[in-house]
Amino acid sequence: MTLTLHTIKPAHGSKIRKFRVGRGNATGRGTTAGRGTKGQRARTGGRNRLALKGMKQMLLRIPKNRGFTSAIPHAYAITLEQLERWCTAGERVTLEALQKRNLVPRHLIGLKVLNTGSLTKPLTLVDVSATPGAKAAVEKAGGAFESTVVTKPVAKKPVKK
Secondary structure, three states, rough: OOHHHHHHHOOOOOOOOOOOOOOHHOOOOOOOOOOOOOOOHHHOOOOOOOOOOHHHHHHHHHHOOOOOOOOOOOOOOHHHHHHHHHOOOOOOOOOHHHHOOOOOOOOOOOEEEEEEOOOOOOOOOOEEOOOOHHHHHHHHHHOEOOOOOOOOOOOOOOOOO
């Protein structure tokens, strides 16, 4: 069959007839016209005044964040078990070294070692705080803690008499 103007047809399914609702029960969408029964939304023009207005309604619409987030930044907690897994014997463990290896997040202000698990490798932890139990476990394994932070002595003001 040749392609001429009178033989061209649209692709199957591209022309969908609009379903006319509310045209009697014989159509399958009569009586309530697919709007359920009763209520404001079932009425003609019933939805146009449903928008919430005002400050209180705006606040009610915003999802509420539950819980509490402190504004004070805290050190990132790592365990002895993680140090055992991540580090080799005799390694110097710093925050920057762990961040370069993508083991801890980049936005941290410090690290704190928790006494969870066991440590058998001697590690040198630089500028890392620890719980007393974790400190004892690191020293027992032959490791040590170093601090590169220099604290200035506080000058005492003269007491007025």
